[in-house]
Amino acid sequence: MALDDKKSRFKYVGTTPNRPDGVDKVTGKAQYGADITAPGMLTGAILRSPHPHARIVSIDTSAAEAIPGVRAVVTGKDFAPVEDQGFADIGETCMARDKVLYDGHPVAAVAATTPAIAKAAIRAIKVEYAPLPHVTDVDEAMRPDAPVVLEGRALEHVPAGMSQNVTNTCEFGHGDVEAGFAKADLVLERSFKVAAAHQGYIEPHACMASVTSDGRADLYCCTQGHFFVRAVCSALMGMEASQLRVTASEIGGGFGGKTTVFIEPVALMLSKKSGRPVKLVMTRDEVFKASGPTVHASIDCKIGMTKDGRITAGDMTLRYSGGAWPSGTIEMGAQAGFAAYDMPAVRTIGWTALTNRPKEISYRAPGAPQAVYAVEAVIDEMCQQLGLDPLKTRLKNAAAKGTLSSYGVTFDEIGMVATLEAAQAHPHWSAPLGPNQGRGVAAGFWFNFGGNTCVTLNINTDGTASVTEGNPDIGGSRASISLMAAEELGIRYENVRTIVADTASLGYNDNTDGSRVTFAVGLATIKAARAAIKVMCERAAALWGIDAEAVDWIDGAAHPSGPNAGKFPPMTLAEIAAQSFQTGGPIAGHHEVNVDGAGVSFGVHICDVEVDPETGHTLVKRYTVVQDAGKAVHPTYVEGQMQGGAVQGIGWALNEEYIYGKDGRLQNAGFLDYRIPVASDLPKIDTVILEIPNPGHPYGVRGVGETPIVPPLAAVTNAVSRTIGKRMYQVPMSPPRILSAIKGA
Amino acid sequence: MKSIQVSTTINGDPVEFLCTPDEPLLDVLRNRLGLTGAKEGCGTGDCGACSVTVNGRLVCSCLVLGVEAEGAQIETIEGMAQGETLHPLQRHFIEKAALQCGVCTPGILVAAKSLLEKNASPTDEEVRYWLAGNLCRCTGYDKIIEAVQSAAAEMRGEV
Secondary structure, three states, X not given: OOOOOOOOOOOOOOOOOOOOOHHHHHHOOOOEHHHOOOOOOEEEEEEEOOOOOEEEEEEEOHHHHOOOOEEEEEEHHHOOOOOOHHHHHHHHHHOOOOEEOOOOOEEEEEEEOOHXXXXXXXXXXXXXXXXXXXXXXXXXXXXXXXXXXXXXXXXXXXOOOOOOOEEEEEEEEEOOHHHHHHOOOEEEEEEEEEOOOOOOOOOOOEEEEEEOOOOOXXXXXXXXXXXXXXXXXXXXXXXXXXXXXXXXXXXXXXXXXXXXXXXXXXXXXXXXXXXXXXXXXXXXXXXXXXXXXXXXXXXXXXXXXXXXXXXXXEEEEEXXXXXXXXXXXXXXXXXXXXXXXXXXXXXXEEEEEOOOOOOOOOXXXXXXXXXXXXXXXXXXXXXHHHOOOHHHHHHHHEOOOOOEOOOOOEOOOOOHHHHHHHHHHOHHHHOOOOOOEEEEEEEEEEOOOOEEEEEEEEEOOOOOEEEEEOOOOOOOHHHHHHHHHHHHHOOOHHHEEEEEOOOOOOOOOOOOOOOOHHHHHHHHHHHHHHHHHHHHHHHHHHHHOOOHHHEEEEOOEEEEOOHHHOOOOOEEHHHHHHOHXXXXXXXXXXXXXXXXXXOOEEEXXXXXXXXXXXXXXXXXXXXXXXXXXXXXXXXXXXXXXXXHHHHHHHHHHXXXXXXXXXXXXXOXXXXXXXXXXXXHHOOOEEEEEEOOOOOOOOOOEOXXXXXXXXXXXXXXHHHHHHHHOOOOOEEOOOHHHHXXXXXXX | OOOEEEEEEEOOEEEEEEEOOOOEHHHHHHHHOOOOOOOOOOOOOOOOOOEEEEOOEEEEHHHOEHHHHOOOEEEOHHHOOEOOEOOHHHHHHHHOOOOOOOOOHHHHHXXXXXXXXXXXXXXXXXXXXXXXXXXXXXXXXXXHHHXXXXXXXXXXXXX
């Protein structure tokens, strides 16, 4: 039987059943990170630096230790150094050693019998600091005379003579850029600034650790990847991975921000020292100050275009800072910037520099929104100057199958052209606009990811199936995985239950990131189901007394493959499962793989805004998201990803930013001053799902979740710029910035 | 700080607890009574994830003191379903995919129920403004508004 064929007609995939965790989540039963408790549990708290940059002269914890009810105190000295630089950096974000590197950097922690005692103990710790000069802006950090955040961290290929803050540089592209510009009728170069934004998940980081005196430990935490948590924490604690079991709680949003650890090693160390379970939960203030926001960026983008709209060359320089430690996000930005277009000549140069800010962590398509924003804004301004239609111009330059991309890959089947055409055909594109209103459009791109994946699928004797996977479900993936298992096995969706297992129960699974879960875990689930089907065909063949090769699996039952195989009525999965104890024992399928073949995804967003000329306030009046999702396994959840990502991008475009004072301290560490969009800020977000199959997946699934945050920065910018008649070169476009543009020259 | 004894009613059940005078109702619910359906997203009244009603009034339980529960009627997400029967809002939230991560969902459900008790036929705009105190970072709010409206229609007997 052919088990590798691609499927294009579906019975369950593409339907929209209720999610298996729905009832728990609407009744308050679902257990998130802060909801987990254990007998005898202590409460942890963390003392954080008020300085953006200082040497720690001394830490005196004696007064704290003397408070009744305080059971453990931890500082950086409790953690032995680790060799792996990446783990060492993460360890230092959890607890400073010699220097504090940002406002909010942890310096000590306590565990006590009550939250009130823990807070009092934190206040009783005396830290003497020797403040150092600080730098929080990427352009300032790159100057040769800038305060140095960390020494000796530049990679070898970074040119000599630069500030030590510059840790990495990269270059992507092809063709002769200068020759390309020479062919252009218009060459436009613009500079942009993009503020750091926070993922803004509603659930703060939370964990509960329990370490025993014989060296075993259990850790419960809200995370996008408990296998990575185990890897980091076991390294920092000097434990073997087998002795640390990590269980992912339900997760209250992550968007990339929960792909690392910020508090888990501290909770483990507090538990180790106290001999008691310890719960550690961040406050919102701590989340903003000391978990990972995005990079902030400074960008120069130059594009050449003929007067009929053909791009002749693109050249961009990106300067990103991921805070106080080296960051790799620049490479993704530099690759993604021009990826939507067929560029005859293109060059993107990236720089990354250290600043006295918290360590950046991924946020939905990390690095791409910033770079794509610059490209899409310059293209829009060129269309205005040349009197060209922005969608037709993008179509003229759209990447397609066979295009050599700006990052060196030659594209397979992709949806850029289809996405632009669908945007053009959408009624939104031709709808009339009112006074003080304008329309912007922008495209976006994301790579998507596959990665390490391990799935077990058990056939139960009552004819149902249990799928065991290892990726925290952040937006309905258990439903999607169950749908794919049902599809492949040929049983009803309701007869499949998918659970997310702990680190002891499966092989390593990469994080829930890179829009990988529905694609990669789905692929592994399909392959695990096919492995179970193979066993079931063998069992049926044995019962029939024929060769296993002479059995086909059709619609949930074994069938003799033809008249020559013998005349037997089909044997259903339930019948085979019921007899499994007599035919060789339990039936299961497994699949372990490092998945390749993720399909890139493109989106086009149309945005209408109304700008109040008196206040500079912008209201989004209408918004449409068009995206190539590949096969949409659960179309309603795909829409939800497109809407949610777009709204995060709208928030970034209009409001959201990390604001540092001259004192190097974060000035808006709360939801009142770091304002994410609320329901009354927004219109309906219309969606159009295109399904261009990904050749790298048996059902054609692509990643969906990240692409939708890429176009909004430029879509909103282009709409605002066209409304006010002045181009905007900075996000967020907060009211004062728009007013100043309106009132400026 | 010396604890105070408080007698109250939660989801119809008589409840007594001890809490310190400065202890938020949210902490009492979560840490002392095991009612962890209300979530702490901010602790400053900005996110609405801890929404409950006190004597029928919608509040952020992080901004109410535990001692203020004395003699009051408190309703939380745990009291919304009747046995195995979900409230129409709960059912429509699942069916309309109005939740992704679900951590804001208890607060939004409590707030939406409170709206529909005051206004059985809200406009979309009224729903959006009523829920403006409840942050959701996953959905972009669209499907939440749809779910509230379809539940409201069912509760009005229109479906």
